[in-house]
Amino acid sequence: MTRATPLDPVAETLLTPLWARAHAPEVVPDLGFHDPYAADLLDRTGFDSDRVLTDHGNVAGTIHRTLVLDDLVRSFAHRHADAVVVSAGCGLCARDRRLGPDLPATVTWIGVDAPEVLDVRRDLVDDDPSTLVEASVDDPGWLDDVPVGDRPAIVLAEGVLMYLDDAGLRGFLTGAAGLRAGSEVAADVFHPKVASSDRHPIVKATGARFRSGARDGAELAGLVPGFELVAEHDVMERIGRPHRVAAKAFSVATRGGRMYHLAQLRVTGS
Numbered sequence: 001m002t003r004a005t006p007l008d009p010v011a012e013t014l015l016t017p018l019w020a021r022a023h024a025p026e027v028v029p030d031l032g033f034h035d036p037y038a039a040d041l042l043d044r045t046g047f048d049s050d051r052v053l054t055d056h057g058n059v060a061g062t063i064h065r066t067l068v069l070d071d072l073v074r075s076f077a078h079r080h081a082d083a084v085v086v087s088a089g090c091g092l093c094a095r096d097r098r099l100g101p102d103l104p105a106t107v108t109w110i111g112v113d114a115p116e117v118l119d120v121r122r123d124l125v126d127d128d129p130s131t132l133v134e135a136s137v138d139d140p141g142w143l144d145d146v147p148v149g150d151r152p153a154i155v156l157a158e159g160v161l162m163y164l165d166d167a168g169l170r171g172f173l174t175g176a177a178g179l180r181a182g183s184e185v186a187a188d189v190f191h192p193k194v195a196s197s198d199r200h201p202i203v204k205a206t207g208a209r210f211r212s213g214a215r216d217g218a219e220l221a222g223l224v225p226g227f228e229l230v231a232e233h234d235v236m237e238r239i240g241r242p243h244r245v246a247a248k249a250f251s252v253a254t255r256g257g258r259m260y261h262l263a264q265l266r267v268t269g270s
């Protein structure tokens with residue numbers, strides 16, 4: 001991004017999903033996804049295209065992930081009219097504005113990210129429906145200043161957990177485990193073998209490193225007490241045949257490991 005003070009490499013990764021949402025109508029028209037805010041936001045960042053992944057596979061994967069999360073948020077909000085939607089590592093995601101008008105008016109939105117990212121967001125987003133909270137989501141106390149109260153929450157970590165180290169991943173989950181029972185966490189996660197390979201193109205584009213992962217949703221749910229696995233949602237398998245084949249081969253080679261998927265966990269309150 002062309003700002004007086006450049007963002008750090010992990011923060012700068014926010015440009016890639018923003019680019020995907022902005023360009024989805026021409027890159028993956030078959031998915032029927034349209035984010036009316038993304039293109040304008042992207043332009044206003046003054047982004048550097050060399051630091052953004054723009055290939056078809058990445059755009060398709062990002063949009064499939066977005067669509068799964070949109071469905072999970074809608075479903076949660078329709079079951080809990082007093083829901084709080086917490087975007088952990090919100091970047092410049094505009095899900096609050098895209099989905100909010102079709103959800104019960106009592107649903108509230110909170111975005112958590114690093115101070116430098118929230119500064120950018122405040123500069124670029126007028127009338128942000130999300131309450132913004134500066135916190136590092138790898139800290140077990142990351143929800144301490146997040147105004148959830150005793151309401152049911154759905155925490156989204158979209159393109160975030162891979163940047164936390166092992167202790168940070170447990171810290172994130174430990175914080176979320178304190179939410180009211182029945183709350184949910186939905187997060188995309190790489191297998192540790194992929195996370196530790198440093199071969200994902202985003203590493204080359206931005207310098208941000210992947211640092212942790214989980215072999216499947218059950219392993220993620222078991223990292224700290226207080227969670228049960230609700231579902232594992234396919235993402236890369238939806239991109240197309242080559243990605244499906246790669247995911248299958250990886251699963252065979254790792255005795256059932258998931259190369260990349262979206263895990264849906266529920267807080268048990270125990």
Ligand SMILES: C[S@@+](CC[C@H](N)C(=O)[O-])C[C@H]1O[C@@H](n2cnc3c(N)ncnc32)[C@H](O)[C@@H]1O
Nearest residue numbers: 011013014017089090091093113136137158159
């Ligand atoms: C790939 S971007 C995704 C942004 C957003 N979720 C989206 O889908 O557009 C990763 C985001 O996670 C944030 N992030 C990474 N590590 C974080 C941490 N420890 N605490 C808070 N935010 C973090 C980054 O600043 C960045 O905004």
